[in-house]
Amino acid sequence: MTDTRTNAVVLLSGGMDSAVVLAIAREQGHACHALSVSYGQRHTAELAAAAKLAQAQGAVAHKTVTVDLRSIGGSALTDDIDVPEHGGDGIPVTYVPARNTIMLSVAMGWAEVLGAEAIYCGVNAVDYSGYPDCRPAFIDAFQSLAAVATKAGVEGRAPRIEAPLLHLSKADIAHRGIELGVDFGQTVSCYQADDDGRACGHCDACHLRAEGFRAAGIADPTRYVEAANRP
Amino acid sequence: MTDTRTNAVVLLSGGMDSAVVLAIAREQGHACHALSVSYGQRHTAELAAAAKLAQAQGAVAHKTVTVDLRSIGGSALTDDIDVPEHGGDGIPVTYVPARNTIMLSVAMGWAEVLGAEAIYCGVNAVDYSGYPDCRPAFIDAFQSLAAVATKAGVEGRAPRIEAPLLHLSKADIAHRGIELGVDFGQTVSCYQADDDGRACGHCDACHLRAEGFRAAGIADPTRYVEAANRP
Numbered sequence: 283m284t285d286t287r288t289n290a291v292v293l294l295s296g297g298m299d300s301a302v303v304l305a306i307a308r309e310q311g312h313a314c315h316a317l318s319v320s321y322g323q324r325h326t327a328e329l330a331a332a333a334k335l336a337q338a339q340g341a342v343a344h345k346t347v348t349v350d351l352r353s354i355g356g357s358a359l360t361d362d363i364d365v366p367e368h369g370g371d372g373i374p375v376t377y378v379p380a381r382n383t384i385m386l387s388v389a390m391g392w393a394e395v396l397g398a399e400a401i402y403c404g405v406n407a408v409d410y411s412g413y414p415d416c417r418p419a420f421i422d423a424f425q426s427l428a429a430v431a432t433k434a435g436v437e438g439r440a441p442r443i444e445a446p447l448l449h450l451s452k453a454d455i456a457h458r459g460i461e462l463g464v465d466f467g468q469t470v471s472c473y474q475a476d477d478d479g480r481a482c483g484h485c486d487a488c489h490l491r492a493e494g495f496r497a498a499g500i501a502d503p504t505r506y507v508e509a510a511n512r513p
Numbered sequence: 514m515t516d517t518r519t520n521a522v523v524l525l526s527g528g529m530d531s532a533v534v535l536a537i538a539r540e541q542g543h544a545c546h547a548l549s550v551s552y553g554q555r556h557t558a559e560l561a562a563a564a565k566l567a568q569a570q571g572a573v574a575h576k577t578v579t580v581d582l583r584s585i586g587g588s589a590l591t592d593d594i595d596v597p598e599h600g601g602d603g604i605p606v607t608y609v610p611a612r613n614t615i616m617l618s619v620a621m622g623w624a625e626v627l628g629a630e631a632i633y634c635g636v637n638a639v640d641y642s643g644y645p646d647c648r649p650a651f652i653d654a655f656q657s658l659a660a661v662a663t664k665a666g667v668e669g670r671a672p673r674i675e676a677p678l679l680h681l682s683k684a685d686i687a688h689r690g691i692e693l694g695v696d697f698g699q700t701v702s703c704y705q706a707d708d709d710g711r712a713c714g715h716c717d718a719c720h721l722r723a724e725g726f727r728a729a730g731i732a733d734p735t736r737y738v739e740a741a742n743r744p
Contacts (some may be wrong), residue, residue: 345584345585346584347580347581347582347584347585348579348580348581349578349579349580349581349619350578350579350580351578351619351622353576353577353578354576354578354619354622354623354626355626378622379621379622379623379625379626379663379664380618380619380621380622380625380662380663381622382662383618383621383622383658383662383663384615384618384619384622387611387614387615387618388580388582388585388611388615390610390611390614391582391585391609391610391611391612391614391615392585392610394610394611395585395586395610414661414662414663414664414666414667415661415662415663417661419661420658420661420662423654423657423658423660423661423662424658424662426654426657426658427614427651427654427655427657427658429654430645430646430648430650430651430654431611431613431614431645431646431651431654431655432610432611432614432645432646433610433645435645436645
């Protein structure tokens with residue numbers, strides 16, 4: 283049987299948010315092409331999780347594209363800067379300069395090759411951790427760029443940039459994922475998960491995730507390096 | 514002596530245009546951080562040329578960041594599609610989807626780390642070969658994105674996107690380079706140069722370059738695979 287669904291590229295980090303985004307894109311009727319970007323992040327367990335999630339969620343393809351951001355530095359996620367404990371104000375040291383712009387750019391390139399009509403990403407403005415590239419203004423600006431940056435854009439077929447989690451709380455995201463059958467036990471959010479995907483329980487990402495499950499009243503399936511580390 | 518110049522990131526492919534851009538950025542008083550992006554292009558001779566040019570033009574640093582675009586495909590420059598002979602209409606098969614967006618995104622990331630006040634690129638709308646991401650509308654849209662995409666942007670210090678060749682003909686670019694002391698013999702423009710940087714003489718890039726030198730009345734220092742191939 284021919285697949286009559288339209289193509290979408292879905293940015294899939296292996297974390298909880300992008301797992302839900304993939305499930306949403308599939309529910310919205312797309313043939314999903316999952317894209318992971320290996321940017322030199324310390325937490326490679328996320329990438330392994332992404333591959334499993336792509337399969338579990340019925341993506342028609344999954345690619346991991348390497349973008350070596352370690353060489354430009356500037357983030358605790360790619361450099362030898364310690365990942366901070368939860369807390370602190372302003373833009374955190376885990377911010378990777380231009381990360382979402384770079385990931386959406388690569389997604390736009392693949393969308394062009396596929397003739398995809400949409401690019402889905404897990405950008406979230408509520409629990410956005412102070413990252414500038416997680417705000418609605420960023421998504422709008424990237425949509426405007428897509429209209430002029432590619433062959434598809436010039437021909438009036440620029441992909442829509444879909445950020446379905448933009449205004450959801452972590453608890454909303456957890457609920458949405460459960461409704462759509464996402465197995466959160468397969469996802470890795472921790473900034474410094476071990477090779478087996480077990481979470482540290484101390485970083486911002488661990489705290490946001492645990493609070494999300496708690497607020498949603500959903501049992502947290504996260505595996506921690508030590509059970510006592512559960513935030 | 515302390516370097517009191519402001520930082521700029523300069524996209525440097527190793528071709529003729531970006532060599533002139535680097536010379537312009539230096540003339541405009543910047544400490545230039547040259548950035549080459551290895552995106553799986555066949556013509557790796559360009560990257561070797563970039564390293565030499567960065568040194569010859571007094572860049573304070575040169576980095577090559579790998580972005581593996583071969584895995585998303587869609588271009589004669591990264592795939593097993595033949596590079597066409599000169600000629601033909603419309604957007605050519607040498608177009609690499611989202612290439613300039615990706616390269617500017619990586620430059621924006623490095624600019625953020627450096628606190629650079631400008632990003633220089635060799636985008637050119639005159640001899641633009643039909644690439645959508647070589648037009649003024651593209652540069653404007655990327656500038657708008659830079660204002661919201663990064664920490665620097667949010668703080669009102671987004672880097673200026675400088676495209677000093679935007680409205681210059683290839684002959685103008687050749688003249689400007691000669692004025693600024695660029696050794697064009699070090700540059701490689703050919704889409705399928707050999708490992709030694711010698712040009713094929715047949716592709717669009719070779720033709721544009723040769724026509725530029727001819728129109729400028731400047732001796733063409735290009736080395737060809739065979740002397741008879743000179744366009």
